[in-house]
Amino acid sequence: MEKVKLGDIAVLINGDRGKNYPSQADITEEGDVPFVNAGHLTGRTIDFGDMNYISKEKYEKLNSGKFEKGDILYCLRGSLGKKAIVNDDVVGAIASSLVIIRPDYEKIDGEYLMFSLDSPSIKEQLVKANNGSSQPNLSAASVREYQIELPDISLQKEVVEKLTRVRNVMDERQKELNLLNELIKARFVEMFGDPIxxxxxxxxxxxxxxxxxxxxxxxxxxxxxxxxxxxxxxxxxxxxxxxxxxxxxxxxxxxxxxxxxxxxxxxxxxxxxxxxxxxxxxxxxxxxxxxxxxxxxxxxxxxxxxxxxxxxxxxxxxxxxxxxxxxxVPIDEQNKYAEFVRQVDKSKVVELNAVA
Known part of the structure; x- marks a missing residue:
């Protein structure tokens, strides 16, 4: 299958290093322009629950780092490779820890690119591109060099359809695992109260x-x-x-x-x-x-x-x-709680085996 450089099928846009990170005075109320950093990328989407916002005037003055619908936000520092696709009609700005990947949609499907960025091949390339400093770090230039398998656009959509079905099953299992985790936390509060x-x-x-x-x-x-x-x-x-x-x-x-x-x-x-x-x-x-x-x-x-x-x-x-x-807390009470957690963890194993 043909492989192409990511930079040949997408434009990569860095944040505006001179102006992009807002000072406290730049932060505004919800309803203005969202300012996204790595912590806002959750499960392939943007979490707006704890978002910082900047004024439209601040946004307009930025030279770069402005995202729009269809863009992919990709993490360059810390949690390397963490990403989200912008599915809503929203514009915003990114911190310098991210890069915007703007696909050429005539050549590549955005969801196909998202799945490709999760592939073992890309993960291997990511490890090689990491500069090896104490803080994991990529450059936009190195991400442009990623080699992406590029089938015909119709085949891309078939791949996306199949992988989406698999992901939906896994998401349902994850929801069940999350409920078990909530049960563990609820039992802790029941036995020992709110520790805060x-x-x-x-x-x-x-x-x-x-x-x-x-x-x-x-x-x-x-x-x-x-x-x-x-x-x-x-x-x-x-x-x-x-x-x-x-x-x-x-x-x-x-x-x-x-x-x-x-x-x-x-x-x-x-x-x-x-x-x-x-x-x-x-x-x-x-x-x-x-x-x-x-x-x-x-x-x-x-x-x-x-x-x-x-x-x-x-x-x-x-x-x-x-x-x-x-x-x-007395150790015997700790041990009772730990035994409860072990029993719940056995249920988690059942759910994981169901996914497999």
């Missing part, structure tokens, strides 16, 4: 008194493989889950990790077995006896994103996190 407001009046202590937070070491992108293609390869966790696999691990056991930098700082994940965490993921080590499953859910329910600082590059300060007040 401490609605059950439990004993509290500062986080620094009961656990230690430590970031991992810098891990170059060139040391991370997309697949565990060797015998001794271990998951490598960044701030938003597994980035890939590495030849060495620095942790072993059951731990919570907290994303510390970027739009997804405050994200809580659970790592088990042998793994490595990068400088973007804080390893949580309790200094008193705690059930690791209970602790993970506690951190999720604390909504750590509330403690983000910074606008252009959100992040978490370890010093600030250490002052958070943590509820203290």
């Amino acid at each position: 407001a401490n609605t059950k009046g439990l004993e509290v202590r500062s986080l620094k008194d009961v656990m230690v937070l430590k970031a991992g070491d810098f891990t170059a992108a060139s040391d991370i493989s997309e697949e565990p293609n060797e015998v001794n390869m271990y998951p490598c966790y960044g701030g938003n889950g597994i980035r890939g696999y590495v030849a060495e691990y620095n942790q072993e056991g059951n731990y919570s990790l907290i994303g510390r930098q970027g739009a997804l700082s405050g994200n809580v994940q659970y790592a088990t077995g042998k793994f490595k965490n990068t400088e973007h993921a804080l390893l949580v080590t309790p200094t008193i006896k705690m059930n690791s499953i209970w602790l993970n859910q506690l951190l999720i329910n604390l909504d750590l994103k509330r403690y983000q600082t910074g606008a252009a590059q959100p992040g978490l300060s370890v010093k600030n996190l250490q002052e958070i007040q943590i509820i203290i």
Whole structure:
């Protein structure tokens, strides 16, 4: 099948680096022009629920970075390759962490391009294009060089139709998994109350008194493989889950990790077995006896994103996190809750097998 450069079938438009990121004075009320950053790209669409808006006057002064219906917004920094297609009749502006991909619709179907950007081939090209700095980073120039399989436009639409059916089934399963996750959170509140407001009046202590937070070491992108293609390869966790696999691990056991930098700082994940965490993921080590499953859910329910600082590059300060007040619960109660979570997780396995 013919392959073409992405830059031959689409125009790539960067944000206006001189003017694009709004100051606090530029932020206006909902109803003006949306200003989109990486954190607003959710599930192939734009999440307008926590959007910043800029005035029409500010928008008109931008030299670049203006999107419109049919454009694809693609993440160049942090969560590389995260994307959304603009399906609504809306115009807006992007942060410099994104690039606009404007397809030539006479040559390529927009949804086909979205699926193509999810392909293993493109993911391999993305890894090679990452410049390997401490903060994952792509350039628009490197994205233009992506090689895209380009069948006839009618065949593209057939592919989209088939893959959309598959995705719809997977989305339904994901909804069921999300309900199970909500059940886990609801059970936590039922047993221990809201840990932020401490609605059950439990004993509290500062986080620094009961656990230690430590970031991992810098891990170059060139040391991370997309697949565990060797015998001794271990998951490598960044701030938003597994980035890939590495030849060495620095942790072993059951731990919570907290994303510390970027739009997804405050994200809580659970790592088990042998793994490595990068400088973007804080390893949580309790200094008193705690059930690791209970602790993970506690951190999720604390909504750590509330403690983000910074606008252009959100992040978490370890010093600030250490002052958070943590509820203290008897270990036998933690264990009861953890057993409930294990039973729910068995239902998740059933749902995942149904997808497969």
